[in-house]
Amino acid sequence: MIVDSKTRLAALREKMRVQGAHLTAIGPGSHMDWLLGFHPYPDERPCLLLVAPEKETILMPVLNAEGSRGKTDIEFHAWGDADGPNVALAQAISAIGATEAKSVILDETMRADFALLLLDALTGAKHSFTDDTLGSLRMRKDAAEFSTMKMNARIADRVMQKAFAAIRLGISEAELASAIQRGFSEEGAAPEFWIVACGSNSAVPHPQSGRNLGVGDAVLIDIGGRKNGFPSDITRMAVVGHPPDGYDEIHTIVEEAVQSALMAARAGVSAKDLDAAARGVITNAGYGEFFMHRTGHGMGIDLHEPPYITATSETVLEEGMVFSIEPGIYLPGRFGIRLEEIVILREDGPEILSTLPRDVYLARG
Amino acid sequence: MIVDSKTRLAALREKMRVQGAHLTAIGPGSHMDWLLGFHPYPDERPCLLLVAPEKETILMPVLNAEGSRGKTDIEFHAWGDADGPNVALAQAISAIGATEAKSVILDETMRADFALLLLDALTGAKHSFTDDTLGSLRMRKDAAEFSTMKMNARIADRVMQKAFAAIRLGISEAELASAIQRGFSEEGAAPEFWIVACGSNSAVPHPQSGRNLGVGDAVLIDIGGRKNGFPSDITRMAVVGHPPDGYDEIHTIVEEAVQSALMAARAGVSAKDLDAAARGVITNAGYGEFFMHRTGHGMGIDLHEPPYITATSETVLEEGMVFSIEPGIYLPGRFGIRLEEIVILREDGPEILSTLPRDVYLARG
Numbered sequence: 083m084i085v086d087s088k089t090r091l092a093a094l095r096e097k098m099r100v101q102g103a104h105l106t107a108i109g110p111g112s113h114m115d116w117l118l119g120f121h122p123y124p125d126e127r128p129c130l131l132l133v134a135p136e137k138e139t140i141l142m143p144v145l146n147a148e149g150s151r152g153k154t155d156i157e158f159h160a161w162g163d164a165d166g167p168n169v170a171l172a173q174a175i176s177a178i179g180a181t182e183a184k185s186v187i188l189d190e191t192m193r194a195d196f197a198l199l200l201l202d203a204l205t206g207a208k209h210s211f212t213d214d215t216l217g218s219l220r221m222r223k224d225a226a227e228f229s230t231m232k233m234n235a236r237i238a239d240r241v242m243q244k245a246f247a248a249i250r251l252g253i254s255e256a257e258l259a260s261a262i263q264r265g266f267s268e269e270g271a272a273p274e275f276w277i278v279a280c281g282s283n284s285a286v287p288h289p290q291s292g293r294n295l296g297v298g299d300a301v302l303i304d305i306g307g308r309k310n311g312f313p314s315d316i317t318r319m320a321v322v323g324h325p326p327d328g329y330d331e332i333h334t335i336v337e338e339a340v341q342s343a344l345m346a347a348r349a350g351v352s353a354k355d356l357d358a359a360a361r362g363v364i365t366n367a368g369y370g371e372f373f374m375h376r377t378g379h380g381m382g383i384d385l386h387e388p389p390y391i392t393a394t395s396e397t398v399l400e401e402g403m404v405f406s407i408e409p410g411i412y413l414p415g416r417f418g419i420r421l422e423e424i425v426i427l428r429e430d431g432p433e434i435l436s437t438l439p440r441d442v443y444l445a446r447g
Numbered sequence: 448m449i450v451d452s453k454t455r456l457a458a459l460r461e462k463m464r465v466q467g468a469h470l471t472a473i474g475p476g477s478h479m480d481w482l483l484g485f486h487p488y489p490d491e492r493p494c495l496l497l498v499a500p501e502k503e504t505i506l507m508p509v510l511n512a513e514g515s516r517g518k519t520d521i522e523f524h525a526w527g528d529a530d531g532p533n534v535a536l537a538q539a540i541s542a543i544g545a546t547e548a549k550s551v552i553l554d555e556t557m558r559a560d561f562a563l564l565l566l567d568a569l570t571g572a573k574h575s576f577t578d579d580t581l582g583s584l585r586m587r588k589d590a591a592e593f594s595t596m597k598m599n600a601r602i603a604d605r606v607m608q609k610a611f612a613a614i615r616l617g618i619s620e621a622e623l624a625s626a627i628q629r630g631f632s633e634e635g636a637a638p639e640f641w642i643v644a645c646g647s648n649s650a651v652p653h654p655q656s657g658r659n660l661g662v663g664d665a666v667l668i669d670i671g672g673r674k675n676g677f678p679s680d681i682t683r684m685a686v687v688g689h690p691p692d693g694y695d696e697i698h699t700i701v702e703e704a705v706q707s708a709l710m711a712a713r714a715g716v717s718a719k720d721l722d723a724a725a726r727g728v729i730t731n732a733g734y735g736e737f738f739m740h741r742t743g744h745g746m747g748i749d750l751h752e753p754p755y756i757t758a759t760s761e762t763v764l765e766e767g768m769v770f771s772i773e774p775g776i777y778l779p780g781r782f783g784i785r786l787e788e789i790v791i792l793r794e795d796g797p798e799i800l801s802t803l804p805r806d807v808y809l810a811r812g
Binding site: 193390 | 491510529531559562576629740741751
C-alpha cells in the first residue's frame, strides 16, 4: 500500500488541533496502515506510532525495527526483549515534546496493555478514541482506494459464483467454506471470512455451527477476501432443490429494503435515516423484530469501520464514503435471508461495487 | 475445542483470591477459548466475559448472542446496535455483584476501547493483567492440549518438506510462501504465518520484503498453521545450490545453542537461565551482538504466550510448559540462521514436538 504519509499526518494534526488533542497513539494495525502505508509485525511487544503537534516517533520492538526501517523515515525508539519498553517509551514521549500531554487520542483497536502502558506513562492524561480524527478522515476514500476495493469486489463476485457452482445436496457447510477459501486463494486474495449457513442455521446472523445441505434448504453465503490491503464483503442467497415455504416473499421484502436504502443513500443524509429507509420496509411488512442488526458498516482497510449505518447514528454521509447495505430477516427455526452490497457514495447517489445480481441462486437438489 | 469450563473457572477464581482481585474481564480471544472452549465473533462490538468471585456473566452483542447460545450456559447481558453497550454493561456488573470492584484483572489482548469502557464503568478501580492468574494457569498444558499441538507439529513438518521440495533457482519468496499456505490448507490447517527470507533478507528476523532465490542464497523458513484450535511453529534453513561463505560455521554455532538450551531446559530452571544457555554459546563464539531476540516464547492457543524465554525473565519453568527454543545469528548484508523447536517440558527434560532434523536442506541450484 503506497500512501502520502506527509499529507495524511498533516490532516491528522489539523483534526488534533480542532479537538485540542496533544498526542495521538496508534498501534500496529489499520490506522497505521492508513497513515504510513504499512505497520510493523503486530505481536505482544508494545509498538506505537506517537504523533504530537510538531513531531512524531515510533516506539519499536528492536526485533521488528529492521524489517520496518526501509518503509518510513520516522525516527524509531527501539527496545529489546531483555529491557522491556518502559525506558524507550519515556524517551519517545520526551523526544516529541509530549511529556505534558493531557489529552490523548488512542487507537481504539490497539491491545489494552499497549494503551494502559501509555496512559500510565502520562500522568493525569484524559483519553478519547479516533472517531473525530483519524476515523473521520478514513471514511472518505480516494480514487486509488476505490479502485482496489472495486477489484476486490469483482474477485468476491467470482468466488461467490464458484461457491454457487459447488453447492450440491449433502455437501457440508464446512466443505462449501473450503471451496470459498480456495476460490480467494486462486485469485491471489487472502480469504478473510466465510459465513456459510444453511436451513435454520441461516436464521442466525453470525452462526457458529456446521451441517449438511438438504433439499429445500436456504443457504446464506457471506464472504470476503483481501488483496492489496483492502477487503471485500458480499452476501447472497442460494436454495437447494426448491425454496422453503415462504422463502420468496421474504426474499422480495429484503430486496425491497436494499432498494429503499439505495434510493435513500445520498450525501447529506444521516446514517440513521439510511438505516430507517431499509428498516422501514421490513417493519412495514411485519418483520421488524426479525431484523436485529444495523443496516450496514463502513469498509476500507478494515472490513468494519466507520460510518456505521445504525438506527441511532447521527453521522452525515458524504461523497466518497464506502459502506455496506445489508438488511436481513431471520426467522428462527426456519431460514434467514440477508442481501449485502458495498457501495461508494457518489455525487448523484450510490455506486454498487459488485456486478452480481441479488436474485436467489437455484442449485439442483 | 472442548474444555472443562467449571474446573478452569474455579482455578481462575482461586488465583483471583490469592491476588485479591475482585473481577476478571476477558475479551473474545484466546483467554476466553481457554476458559469456555469458544469465543463469540470478535469485532468492534464490546464483548466481555466478566468473572467475579461468586458469579460470572457475558456482555454480548445481540448479533452474536444466538451463535454463542448453544456453547455455554453462562447468562448473557445482550445489547443491540441501536442502544450501545453501556446500559447492558452496568447491568452485567451489577448482576455479578462487582459494582464495587476495586481490583480488576484485564485480558491484556482485548481492544483498548473494551478495556477503557470497563474501567470507566468502575470508578476508582485499579487494573492489572493476567500474568499471575490466567496467564499462569495457561502455561501448563494438559494431555489433550499436547496431543493437538503434537498433531499440528507433524503437519508443519510435512509442510516444511513441501516447502523444501518447492525451492528452485529464481522462485520468489512470495511463491514459496504460497506453496506453504497451500500446504497447510491441504492438511486442513489454516496457514497462520509464513516467513520466507532468502540471502541478505534472512539476516532480518521479521523481514517484510520480497526477492527471488539465487544461487548461494541461504533461505530461512519460519512457518505455522492452525488446526483444532492450536498452532504450530517451526524454523528451518535451506540453501540454493551451495551455502554462502561462512554458512556452515554459523549453522553449527546455532545448532550448538539449540542443544545447549535443550540440555538446560529442566523443571525448576528459570527462563533467564535457559536463555543464557543458548545465548552463552553464541556469545562465546563471538556472535552475541547478532542474536538480538529472546531465545523463545510459550505456545498454546496463542502462537506467542507465556512463558517468554528472555534474558531477564524470572519465571520458573515447570513440567507441562510448552515453549520454543529458537536461537539465531543474523549477519547484516550476508545471511541469517535461526533454528526453532517447540518443546514440552517433561519430568526428565524437554520433548521436541517436531520430527524434522535441523540440518540445512540443500536444494539444487
